[in-house]
Amino acid sequence: MVRRAPGQGADQNLERMLFSSRTGKAEALSSDSERMIFMVTGTAKITMYAPWVHSLKEKRMIVKSVCAKVRNKFNVSISEVEEQDTHQSIVLGLACVTGDAAFADRVIDHVLNFIEEITEAEIVDVKRELL
Known part of the structure; x- marks a missing residue:
């Protein structure tokens, strides 16, 4: 599961920092490569x-x-x-x-x-x- 880093707005067009609950590290994803995966x-x-x-x-x-x-x-x-x-x-x-x-x-x-x-x-x- 991936969640947004605190203080990051949804309207930000550049890169956003996302925290991965699996690794515990922040990852940078550009807005065009980010997608939702459902199970x-x-x-x-x-x-x-x-x-x-x-x-x-x-x-x-x-x-x-x-x-x-x-x-x-x-x-x-x-x-x-x-x-x-x-x-x-x-x-x-x-x-x-x-x-x-x-x-x-x-x-x-x-x-x-x-x-x-x-x-x-x-x-x-x-x-x-x-x-």
């Missing part, structure tokens, strides 16, 4: 219902299979985050990091469509957040 984190909490599951072992096989297939097809992090001791309820957490909010939203859409294709479990609820 967008897209997250989703996917709640699924699998009525045919009657044991935790059976549920664990389904969760492992879905997570492995999603990881192999998309470059995202996915894991079971809640309801680990409930047989028929599956709650997966998903996260991706990009430079564009629209792209993060599209990735989540593609992952949801893929999960619907590869499993018979019903997606009951999806909560999304873009940070």
Whole structure:
């Protein structure tokens, strides 16, 4: 993260001193080379219902299979985050990091469509957040 040095005005046209929080040193950047770089984190909490599951072992096989297939097809992090001791309820957490909010939203859409294709479990609820 980069922040302005104290006492530096935004209207100054020449060079501005910026403090880098990584190095702790001041850096001079000309106004034409300065640009903002954003990091967008897209997250989703996917709640699924699998009525045919009657044991935790059976549920664990389904969760492992879905997570492995999603990881192999998309470059995202996915894991079971809640309801680990409930047989028929599956709650997966998903996260991706990009430079564009629209792209993060599209990735989540593609992952949801893929999960619907590869499993018979019903997606009951999806909560999304873009940070």
